[in-house]
Amino acid sequence: MVTAVLKNSLFLVLLISTGSVWSQKKSDQLQAEQNKLEKKLSTTKSLLDKVKKGTESSLNELKLIENQVKNRELLVRNFDNQIRSAELTISSKGVQIKELQKRLVLLKEQYRKLLIYAYKHRNKSAKMMYIFSSSNYFEAVKRTSYLKRLSEIQQKQFKVILQNEKTIHKEISTIKQEKDHKKELLEEKIVEKQQIEKDKTNKQLALEKLRKDENSLMAELKEQERQKAELKRRIKLAIEKEIADAEAKAKKEAEKKASLASKSSTSTSTNKTTTATAPAKEVSFTDTKENIAMGKNFESNRGKLPWPVAKGSITENYGKNAHPTLPNVYTNNNGVDIGAPKNAQVRAVFDGEVTSVLNIPGAGKVVIIKHGAYRTVYSNLQEAYVSVGDKVGSKQSIGSLLADEEGNLSTSHFEIHQVVEGTVQRINPTLWLAQ
DSSP states (O other): OHHHHHHHHHHHHHHHHHHHHHHHHHHHHHHHHHHHHHHHHHHHHHHHHHHTTSSSOOHHHHHHHHHHHHHHHHHHHHHHHHHHHHHHHHHHHHHHHHHHHHHHHHHHHHHHHHHHHHHHTOSHHHHHHHHHTOSSHHHHHHHHHHHHHHHHHHHHHHHHHHHHHHHHHHHHHHHHHHHHHHHHHHHHHHHHHHHHHHHHHHHHHHHHHHHTTHHHHHHHHHHHHHHHHHHHHHHHHHHHHHHHHHHHHHHHHHHHHHHHHHHHHHHHOSSOOOOOOOOOOOOOGGGSHHHHHHHHHHHHTTTTBOOSSSSOEEEEOSEEEEOSSSTTOEEEESSEEEEEETTOEEEOSSSEEEEEEEEETTTEEEEEEEETTEEEEEEEEEEEOOOTTOEEOTTOEEEEEOBOTTSSEEEEEEEEEEEETTEEEEEOGGGTBOO
16 A cells, blocks of 8 residues: 555656646747747837838838748747647646546545554554564564554655645646636737738838839849959958968978978988988968867857847848849849848957958958858948957957948848868858857
């Protein structure tokens, strides 16, 4: 009977704790996701308010509205998931309560039997007879221990019953709270769906205004593509020059060391035999311990890097993008464009060394920072606060952005490159930035 009681108590504890932990973990994940989406919506709304102060519709406005629609749809989906999670939790807790009630009935029945047994053997003489009727001393000791333990179990069982009754009431209270929370989510979901429809209407209005001047948009697009091509060319040349200079320096240092070693060997040699000097090994700057360490640190922060601006919304993703108004027209982005407040500060996303500061017509000033074998590129700067050779820290301001033509926003263009065996490869920045 004692063993059965202990098993029942253990089962109750595991049943309650396991379900509660899993449910809380899932709820926390969905809540964290909701908080991120709401933060994005708040940032985009703030940027849209600034754009709308202008008299003309712009592509930036259209892109921001698209972001707003997308994030609201994701938020509605998040609410759906939270509601489904709450329903599953309520269902699961209903099963738990039924199981608790069954176990409670069993515990009470076991406790009733214990009380009956205790009543029948309540007098001291009966206990003494039970002990003295033992066949030997060791059995008498065991019977004494059993009676003592039985008395303890009676008290513990009473406490277990009270605790489990409290647990059931607590679970019922939790279910009621989750039902109320579910109702709140449903109301929020309805509001978000209504807001999505408004955003889509605003998007359509902005789209219609922009489509009225298709020739101007095509001309603007061609100029932007030309500027992107020039930016790409200048960045490539700058990084390649940096690589070549670093490797030439490493080669020169290696040759100097080899020459000194050869002279030292020749001066101490006792014979006149000419010793051939082995050709110096070309050492790449990426092979140094410092660069390897920096590169590994940068790699370990993939998906966790801060954004190059404190507040912003992505207006154009990496790679191929459909033009928001021109049908069957696509653009190719070597990095990621982020809409930000006018003249926002640009910051380094990781510790590193400034290797280039360029001035490119149409792209403003460009800063390139080295992180071991990786390079981060920040363009469309009005001012650069750093110079070649400067050491910078994560989130340190390195410049300010140019204002867009409409004058209400700025756009931060950000790229990541990796040097692999002397060649430069572009990487999708969105995979590296914290979401």
